Amino acid sequence: MKFEDEIKRRRTFAIISHPDAGKTTLTEKLLLFGGAIHVAGAVKSNKIKKTATSDFMEIEKQRGISVATSVMGFDYDGYKVNILDTPGHEDFAEDTYRTLTAVDSVIIVIDAAKGVETQTRKLMEVCRMRNTPVIVFINKLDRPGRDPFDLLDEIEKELKIGVRPLAWPMGSGTDFKGVYNIYEQSLYLFTPGKQKLEDGIEFRDINDPELIQHIGDRAASTLREELEIIEGVYPEFDHNAYLAGQLAPVFFGSALNNFGVRELLHAFLKLAPWPGKSVTAERTVDSFETTFSGFVFKIHANMDPNHRNRLAFVKVCSGHFERNTNYLHVRLGRQMKFSSPTAFMADKKSIIDEAFPGDIIGITDSGNFKIGDSLSEGEILNFKGLPSFSPELFRYIENADPMKSKQLAKGIEQLMDEGVAQLFVNQFNGRKIIGTVGSLQFEVIQYRLLHEYGASCRYEPINLYKACWIRSNDKKELDEFKKRKSQYMAKDKSGRDVFLAESSYMLQMAQEGFPKIEFFFTSEF
Ligand code: G4P
Numbered sequence: 001m002k003f004e005d006e007i008k009r010r011r012t013f014a015i016i017s018h019p020d021a022g023k024t025t026l027t028e029k030l031l032l033f034g035g036a037i038h039v040a041g042a043v044k045s046n047k048i049k050k051t052a053t054s055d056f057m058e059i060e061k062q063r064g065i066s067v068a069t070s071v072m073g074f075d076y077d078g079y080k081v082n083i084l085d086t087p088g089h090e091d092f093a094e095d096t097y098r099t100l101t102a103v104d105s106v107i108i109v110i111d112a113a114k115g116v117e118t119q120t121r122k123l124m125e126v127c128r129m130r131n132t133p134v135i136v137f138i139n140k141l142d143r144p145g146r147d148p149f150d151l152l153d154e155i156e157k158e159l160k161i162g163v164r165p166l167a168w169p170m171g172s173g174t175d176f177k178g179v180y181n182i183y184e185q186s187l188y189l190f191t192p193g194k195q196k197l198e199d200g201i202e203f204r205d206i207n208d209p210e211l212i213q214h215i216g217d218r219a220a221s222t223l224r225e226e227l228e229i230i231e232g233v234y235p236e237f238d239h240n241a242y243l244a245g246q247l248a249p250v251f252f253g254s255a256l257n258n259f260g261v262r263e264l265l266h267a268f269l270k271l272a273p274w275p276g277k278s279v280t281a282e283r284t285v286d287s288f289e290t291t292f293s294g295f296v297f298k299i300h301a302n303m304d305p306n307h308r309n310r311l312a313f314v315k316v317c318s319g320h321f322e323r324n325t326n327y328l329h330v331r332l333g334r335q336m337k338f339s340s341p342t343a344f345m346a347d348k349k350s351i352i353d354e355a356f357p358g359d360i361i362g363i364t365d366s367g368n369f370k371i372g373d374s375l376s377e378g379e380i381l382n383f384k385g386l387p388s389f390s391p392e393l394f395r396y397i398e399n400a401d402p403m404k405s406k407q408l409a410k411g412i413e414q415l416m417d418e419g420v421a422q423l424f425v426n427q428f429n430g431r432k433i434i435g436t437v438g439s440l441q442f443e444v445i446q447y448r449l450l451h452e453y454g455a456s457c458r459y460e461p462i463n464l465y466k467a468c469w470i471r472s473n474d475k476k477e478l479d480e481f482k483k484r485k486s487q488y489m490a491k492d493k494s495g496r497d498v499f500l501a502e503s504s505y506m507l508q509m510a511q512e513g514f515p516k517i518e519f520f521f522t523s524e525f
Contacts, residue, residue, distance in 0.1 A: 003288075003290065003320065003356070004288060006080075006356040006357075007274055007275055007287050007288060007356060007357050007358065008274045009078055009079050009080050009274070010079070010080045010082065010274050010275055010356065010357065010358030010359070011079055011080070011081050011082070011104070011105070011268070011269060011272050011274065011358070012082040012084065012102070012103055012104050012275060012315075012358040012359075012360070013081075013082070013083060013084070013103050013104060013105045013106055013107060013268075013272060014083065014084045014085070014086050014099055014100060014103045014106050014107075015027055015083065015086075015106070015107045015108075015109060016086055016096070016100075016106055016107075016108055016109070016119075016120075016123045016127075017108060017109035017110070017111075017119070017120060017123075018110075018111070018114075018117035018118060018119040018120045019089070019090075019119065020111070021109045021110055021111040021114070021117070021120075021139060021140075022109050022111065022139040022140060022255045022256070023109050025139075025255040025256050026107070026109055026137065026139065026255040026261065027072070027083060027085070029255055029258050029261040030081075030083065030261065030265055031072060031074060031083075032258075033076060033261070033262060033265055034074030034075065034076045034081060035074065035075075035076075070084070070085055070298065070300070070313065070344065070360075071083070071084055071085070071313070071344035071360045071362075072085065072344065073343060073344055073359075073360075076265070076269070077269065079269050080358070080359075081269075082358060082359065082360060084099050084102060084103055084360065085099075086099050086100070089438070089440065090118075090119060090437075090438060091436075091437065091438020091439065091440035091441060092438065092440075093119075093122065093437050093438070094388075094389060094419065094437050095298070095419065096123065096126075097126050097389065098297050098298060098371065098386055098419060099297060099298060100123070100126050100127065100130070100132065101130065101297055101385040101386050102297040102298075102313075102315040102360065103132065104132075104133075104272070104273050104274065104275050104276060104358065105132060105133040105134070105135070105272040105273055106123075106127055106132055106133075106134055106135070107134075107135045107136075107137055107264070107268065108120060108123070108124065108134055108135070108136050108137070108159075108248075109137050109139050109255070110136060110137070110138050110139065110151070110155070111139060111140050111145075112138050112139060112140050112141055112143070112145030112146060112148075112151065112172060112252075113140060113143060113144065113145045113146060115146060115150075115151055115154050115155075115158075116154050116155060116158040116159060120158075120159070121158055121159065124159040124160070124161070127245065128160065128161070128245065130245075130385060131244060131245035131246075132245055133242050133243050133244075133245055133271075133272060133273060134161060134242075134245065134248045135242075135248060135249050135250075135251065135264070135267070135268055135271065135272070136155060136163065136248045136249070136250040136251070137250075137251050137252075137253065137255075137260075137264055138151060138169075138250060138251070138252045138253075139253065139254065139255050140254055140255075140256070141169050141172050141176050141179070141190075141252055141253060141254045141259070141260075142172075142173070142176055142190070142192060142254040142256070142257055142259070143172070143173055144172055144173030144174075145172040145173065148165070148168070148169055148226075148252065149226075149229075152165065152250060155248070155250070159248075161245075161246065161247065161248050162241065162246055162247040162248065163234070163247070163248050163249075163250050164234050164235070164237045164238075164247055164248070164249050164250065165182060165230055165234065165249075165250045165251075165252075166181070166182050166183040166237060166249045166250065166251060166267060167179050167180065167181045167182055167183065167250070167251045167252050167253075167260065167263065168180045168182060168223070168226060168227060168230065168252065169252040170215055170219050170222070170223055171219065176190050176192075176254075177189065177190060177215045177216075177219050178190040178215070178259075179251075179252050179253060179259070179260050179263070180203070180206070180223060180227070181200060181263050182227070182230070183237075183249075183263075183267050184200060184263065184266075184267075185202065185203060185204050186200030186201060186202050186203060187200060187201045187202075187203050187211070187214060187215075188200045188201075188259070188260065188263065189201070189214060189215070190254075190257070190259055192257070200263070201214065206223065206224055206227055207224065211223070211224075237249060239271065242271060243273055249267070249271065251263065251264045251267065274287070274358065275287040275316075275317070275357040275358035278293075278295075278317040278318075278383055278385075279383070279384045279385060280374070280381040280382050280383050280384060281381075281382040281384055282379075282380060282381055282382065283381075285317050285318050285381065285383075286318060287317060287318050287357035287358070288318070288357075289318040289319060290318075290319050290320070291318065291319045291376070291377040291378075291379070292316070292318065292319030292320060292321050292322075292327065292375070292376065292377050293316075293317050293318045293319060293374065293375065293376045293377070293379070293381055294314045294315055294316045294317050294318075294321065294361075294374070294375050294376075295314065295315060295317065295372065295373065295374045295375070295383035295386070296312045296313065296314055296369050296370070296371055296372065296373045296374075296375075297313055297314075297315055297371065297372075297386065298312075298313040298371070298419075299311070299312050299313070299365070299369060299370070299371060299417060299418040299419065300313070300418070301414075301415075301418060301448070301452065309364050309365065309366055310364075310365045310366075310367070310369075310414075310418070311342075311362045311363070311364060311365065312362070312363045312364075312365040312369040312373075313360055313361075313362055313363075314360065314361050314362075314363055314375060315358075315359075315360055316355050316356060316357050316358065316359045316360075316361065317357060317383070318357055319357070319377070320354060320355075320356065321341070321354060321355040321356075321359075321361065322353065322354050323338060323339065323340075323341055323351075323352065323353045323354065324337050324338070324339055325337055327375045327376065327377060328375065328376050328377065328378050328379075329368060329369075329373065329374075329375060330373065330374040330375070330376060330380055330381060330382065331370070331373050331374070332368065336368070336375075338363050338364075340364060341355070341361045341362065341363055342361065342362040342363075343355065343359065343360075343361060343362070344360065344362065349362065367414065367417075369417070370417040371386060371417065371418070371419045372386040384524060385524070386524070387522035387523045387524035388419075388422055388492070388522065388523040388524075389437065389521070389522050389523075390435075390466055390467055390468055390469075390520075390521040390522065391421070391422055391435030391436050391437055391467060392435075392436070392437050392438075393435065393436050393437070393438070393439060393441075393442075394433055394434070394435050394436075394462050394464040394467070394500075395433070395434055395442060395459040395460065395461060395462060396431050396432065396433055396434075396459065396460040396461075396462050397412070397432050397433070397434045397445075397457050397458075397459060398431075398432075398457065398458045398459070398460060399455075399456070399457065399458075400456035400457055400458040401455065401456040404453075404454060404455045404456065405455075407449075407453045407454050407455040408449065408453070408455035408456075408457060410453060411448070411449045411452065411453030411455050412432070412445075412449070412457075413493075414453075415445055415448060415449070416493055420441060420444060420445060420448075421434050421435060421436040421441045421442075421445060422434070422435045422436070422467075422492065422493070423435075423492070423493050424467060424490040424491065424492055424498055424500070425490055425491050426489075426490045426500070427486065427489045427490055427491060428486050428487045428488075428489065433462060433464075433467075433490065433500075434459075435467055442459060445457070446459075463502055464500050464501070464502060465501050465502055465503045465504055465506070465507065466500075466501045466504075466507060466521070467490070467498050467499070467500050467501075468498065468499055468501065468507070468519045468520055468521055469492070469496055469497065469498055469499075469519075469520040469521075469522075469523055470497050470498070470499050470517055470518065470519055470520070471497075471517070471518045471520065472514075472516050472517040472518060473516070474516040474517075477514055477516045477517060478516075478517060480514075481499075481510075481514050481517055482497070485499060485510065488500045488501065488502070492523065496523070499519065507519070
């Protein structure tokens with residue numbers, strides 16, 4: 001197959017949702033279609049239940065599951081589909097944000113009864129930052145749900161994106177009769193509990209009297225009326241607006257009943273983009289360029305403490321990746337070759353000889369990689385879009401075993417490279433501060449330091465509201481600020497200046513008092 005065709009047949013995406021909307025169920029059904037798995041239940045939900053906060057086995061299990069299901073690839077109808085899994089638990093949101101930098105589009109699952117929820121909103125903000133194309137799947141139509149027009153309005157308003165239904169439900173809950181696929185002009189009838197897929201009934205003309213025979217008089221006239229409203233209210237589906245991340249096509253169905261999933265997959269394959277351009281600090285990289293480039297968006301530590309090796313996940317952005325070939329590790333300025341790069345097919349991992357843009361490869365790493373690192377054939381490229389977010393929770397981290405200070409330092413460094421949390425060093429008193437987005441991370445760090453590095457840590461409270469990166473063109477004002485706020489100045493792990501604000505009032509005062517200083521809430525600016 002030609003290089004260009006290899007790229008054009010690839011669809012690399014993530015399914016995102018608020019917990020419980022049906023992400024795992026939908027993923028599983030898609031994998032069943034792809035023949036990547038053969039029985040339902042093969043994909044374990046990687047949810048950590050709220051109650052598991054102190055259940056370390058649960059955390060370990062989660063890490064095990066999440067490596068197995070990090071990337072799920074399969075071939076379907078000539079396409080190569082790569083689904084990137086994202087952790088459901090909000091404490092791992094940053095992991096999700098980073099994974100979203102490696103996808104070319106997303107499917108957002110929304111519960112028809114609940115509508116837009118907190119996590120949906122947050123995840124959509126990340127998609128919007130990168131103009132990621134979004135398809136919406138409204139799920140659980142077999143249960144009583146909200147009015148579809150209300151849902152569309154809510155999505156438009158809350159997610160700040162235009163919507164265009166490409167399918168339309170007929171009733172919901174016990175009245176749910178099926179979905180009319182506007183995109184294919186076909187009617188799909190729903191039979192509760194029936195998992196066998198029915199073919200759609202083609203209805204090019206919705207006014208065809210035969211419609212009544214399928215769904216009855218009342219449902220037929222409601223459908224006709226509603227479709228008329230849709231055509232009146234929503235402009236024709238604009239594919240370019242979708243590709244630009246401005247318009248979300250909307251589908252309806254029930255993942256659990258495998259209803260509407262095949263139609264979603266078919267539309268997704270046709271509409272969703274193949275790997276496109278990636279922005280680096282130096283220039284924009286096009287996937288069709290023939291020289292290889294890629295970046296690390298995720299690092300997974302080995303579950304087995306006897307083997308310290310980690311797995312770095314690399315997204316191929318351009319060119320042809322080959323096994324046992326020398327590539328430049330840009331940050332280290334060093335040539336490296338990889339003898340056993342792996343690809344992921346649902347729950348299996350296998351060694352591959354080559355990979356193309358859009359593919360995710362797993363590279364065994366003994367500590368050379370950090371999140372955000374680039375590989376190339378020699379060009380200096382630093383991929384953008386992998387910021388650290390200003391953390392929400394902070395604690396001092398102290399050594400609890402003086403005999404193991406080296407192990408502790410190494411452990412902290414490696415866990416930070418993996419992106420588990422962020423480390424700041426207070427420049428006034430030299431104390432180390434761990435910043436996270438969720439409280440679970442503190443426990444994960446403590447547990448992993450002990451079990452993987454043999455080091456013990458202790459946390460002490462610190463009263464902080466926000467850590468933000470600062471910058472100014474006015475060196476005098478910057479120096480003055482750092483002097484005046486010396487107690488609150490820290491360095492992040494790349495040595496950049498960070499201001500630690502104790503309260504929103506203190507932050508506001510700082511901003512007002514030093515107008516020439518810019519304050520940033522993500523590390524990339
Ligand atoms: P998540 O990954 O987004 O968190 O959601 P997940 O797929 O785990 O689904 C959450 C719950 O919603 C599950 O039930 C699942 O069976 C159910 N569900 C998913 N799709 C549909 C649907 O189309 N209709 C209905 N009625 N339910 C659906 P659970 O009881 O929490 O879990 P389980 O014990 O059944 O796995």
